[in-house]
Amino acid sequence: MIPTRHTADLLLGMWELLQQLGRVPRRLIWDNESGIGRGKRHADGVGAFTGALATTLVRLKPYDPESKGVVERRNGYYETSFMPGRDFTSPADFNTQFTDWLTTANSRVVRTIRARPVDRVDADRAAMLPLPPVTPAVGWVNRVRLGRDYYVRVDSSDYSVDPNVIGRFVDVTADLSRVEVRHEGRVVAVHARVWARSQTITDPAHVAAARTLREQFQRPRPAADPRDGLVRDLADYDRAFNVIDGGDVIDVGGRGTGEDVA
Numbered sequence: 001m002i003p004t005r006h007t008a009d010l011l012l013g014m015w016e017l018l019q020q021l022g023r024v025p026r027r028l029i030w031d032n033e034s035g036i037g038r039g040k041r042h043a044d045g046v047g048a049f050t051g052a053l054a055t056t057l058v059r060l061k062p063y064d065p066e067s068k069g070v071v072e073r074r075n076g077y078y079e080t081s082f083m084p085g086r087d088f089t090s091p092a093d094f095n096t097q098f099t100d101w102l103t104t105a106n107s108r109v110v111r112t113i114r115a116r117p118v119d120r121v122d123a124d125r126a127a128m129l130p131l132p133p134v135t136p137a138v139g140w141v142n143r144v145r146l147g148r149d150y151y152v153r154v155d156s157s158d159y160s161v162d163p164n165v166i167g168r169f170v171d172v173t174a175d176l177s178r179v180e181v182r183h184e185g186r187v188v189a190v191h192a193r194v195w196a197r198s199q200t201i202t203d204p205a206h207v208a209a210a211r212t213l214r215e216q217f218q219r220p221r222p223a224a225d226p227r228d229g230l231v232r233d234l235a236d237y238d239r240a241f242n243v244i245d246g247g248d249v250i251d252v253g254g255r256g257t258g259e260d261v262a
Helices: 007-019 044-053 065-081 091-105 118-125 205-219 236-239
Strands: 027-028 055-061 140-144 151-154 157-160 168-174 178-183 186-192
Touching: 007 044, 044 055, 118 205, 140 151, 157 186
Parallel strands: 027 055
Antiparallel strands: 140 168, 151 157, 168 178, 178 186
8 A cells, every 4th residue: 555646656666566576577567547657658757767677667558458457356356355344553554464465365276377376476586677786766855945834745744844944955755654854964854654635744843943943033132232343443544545654644735745744
């Protein structure tokens, strides 16, 4: 289970499954999913993802259920065999129960292949490609200037950030379970990602920091003593206007005798 059908979450979900499998199929078959692409164009990030995996992504034509009939039947099987009678406390609990159920289901003989799927998976893996040596760039990525409310948005929910970096650029990244915010490489916020929509997630430490900054701003500052600070030598002005040159008085009338002007 993934939070949304946004491209970032779809790619995160695919990468999670491929890591569990330990191999990469030579073709990835997708229905006409807008998060993967429309028409002849892949969605942003999909091409880079498949390129990093050295695989091919095939998007089926609309209204072509025969091309993925096996997948449709499997989805129906999960809905009628796994879902009924179950309660879930969280998305993680759903994924855990589903994984446990698949372990049992794949140990049974399937009529269509006359074998247990668990006995065939090694042969399938052998025909697949290895995982890439470098993890592909997947997930939510954004760079924003932190506003005065010190919150950043991921999907439709807002997450608090250390208010000490208000007005500065921060880098926001998120995967299926975690939201992280950095400023110049330094972590300024970490949250568990929420899957519900339009939520506001606040770290109490950020609220306390904002309160301290607000009190410091509102506290009256003592006025500076006018007698303190730099006092300029008045002779500097005489030199600036050519009245004095190196301590000698200059004849402002143009005689240039170097004697005092009467």
